[in-house]
Amino acid sequence: MASYFDELNIRTTRQQPQGYNIDTSDFMNTSTSARSTVPEEDHFMQVIRQVVHTFLLGGFRQQNSGDYVQEEFLDNLISQLLEESQASAKGPPPASDRFIKALPNIPPTAIASEEQCIICKDDLHTSTCITKMPCGHLYDKECLVPWLKLHNTCPMCRLSVESEEQVRQEEEEAQRDWMYA
Incomplete structure (x- = not known):
């Protein structure tokens, strides 16, 4: 079965992206010396590395001093939500x-x-x-x-x-x- 573009004799300039498997060593590698050969993968890996640095490696603690207020707000919000969830999670009492x-x-x-x-x-x-x-x-x-x-x-x-x-x-x-x- 031919595609829509083949039936109408339309040439596509965009190439279909090739599937690839991300190697975990590339995923966790923080050095920028190992560059990817696929351009989309290079940008994707940079974003993933930035996320890993920010959340897993504690990169959020090395940012501006204004983030302290935001961090304190989030801590208070999480504490309040945990308290509310524990208060309403009592359920029915035990049978006699x-x-x-x-x-x-x-x-x-x-x-x-x-x-x-x-x-x-x-x-x-x-x-x-x-x-x-x-x-x-x-x-x-x-x-x-x-x-x-x-x-x-x-x-x-x-x-x-x-x-x-x-x-x-x-x-x-x-x-x-x-x-x-």
């Missing part, structure tokens, strides 16, 4: 110990042979200890308990279960009711 201890044990013979644990992807009919969440999802107990010690949700559907905070509030209410009843 009472809920974890009350998880039902399901015998392997009571489930279908194709059922898999959603966490570890092992076949549940080969597992020795299977448990069921209130939403109906089945898991290896060895997989689910560590999850519940970090989150009070089902790993599959995110149904919330009892958390330690809820247990504490219930106990406080029961204590208040006892005192004022």
Whole structure:
């Protein structure tokens, strides 16, 4: 199949760039004595070397004294963003110990042979200890308990279960009711 230019008998003055692989020694070489034979590569390598000097070799610290203000601003901005991301990354609280201890044990013979644990992807009919969440999802107990010690949700559907905070509030209410009843 001929190209558009061939079909219309148009000669192109621009040559097609040849593909090349950059050698890592050329990439990291900071001397200017080894020049490239391809003009585009020469300019490209100069830009890459400048970027390497600026960021990896600490070239930004040797610039004008006005850059100190910019560097301080960027440090403050990064610190603020990290603090905000850590503050909002709390997630759901852990499930209560009472809920974890009350998880039902399901015998392997009571489930279908194709059922898999959603966490570890092992076949549940080969597992020795299977448990069921209130939403109906089945898991290896060895997989689910560590999850519940970090989150009070089902790993599959995110149904919330009892958390330690809820247990504490219930106990406080029961204590208040006892005192004022």
